[in-house]
Amino acid sequence: MSKPVVAIVYHSGYGHTKVLAESVLAGIGEVEAVEGVAISVDEVDEKWEVLDGAAAIIFGAPIYMGSVSAGFWAFAEKSSKRWFELKWKDKLAAGFVNSGSQNGDKLQGLHALFNLSQQHAMVWVGLGLHPGNNNSKGSVEDLNRLGGFGGAFAQSNVDEGPDMVPQADRRTAAHLGRRVAEAAVRWGKGA
Ligand SMILES: Cc1cc2nc3c(=O)[nH]c(=O)nc-3n(C[C@H](O)[C@H](O)[C@H](O)COP(=O)(O)O)c2cc1C
Secondary structure (H helix, E strand, O other): OOOOEEEEEEOOOOOHHHHHHHHHHHHHHOOOOOEEEEEEHHHHHHOHHHHHHOOEEEEEEEEEOOEEOHHHHHHHHHOHHHHHOOOOOOOEEEEEEEEOOOOOOHHHHHHHHHHHHHHOOOEEOOOOOOOOOOOOOOOOOOOOOOOOOOOEEEEOOOOOOHHHOOHHHHHHHHHHHHHHHHHHHHHOOOO
């Protein structure tokens, strides 16, 4: 029998969010009982069936002008074909967002991803971590250094390339992938 698929679908205009998608994929890869797959919104038209067969879908987007990028939202609107039949009902869902500013209105973007999941009648999985870097002994190297709860938050300096996406945010993204993969095993639905 084939393994349940945990899919990531993401947009990345300049490569930073792609690095985080790869970290989420690495986290999924730590759970042997599932198979991870990362799909860019640019290639999604050939991959709808992968999403339809997945046990879980993790949405990822950069923050552009205070919410998720138009590139991601074009995918969200295209997913309305699935909405008509509630094709993604009861799949697990989760999200990660990345912005240039420390805050950058990331929560607005994460809520857009959450709302998308609820339109599809999916079941949202949060990050499941305490906040890091919130006391005098804390550091920017802490897991969940940006202190998110509903998903994985990341911050990428706007004058640096994707190689410089902070390691702590990559680890936080990997944690989310692992958590959703473990949840998918417990949830036991999907394909
Ligand atoms: C059109 C545009 C709008 C942006 N708006 C925001 C914003 O509202 N808040 C923020 O913190 N960063 C903003 N940024 C910065 C991006 O979120 C940041 O550079 C991010 O790492 C880009 O990810 P990507 O390389 O995956 O596209 C914006 C960037 C662009 C290109």
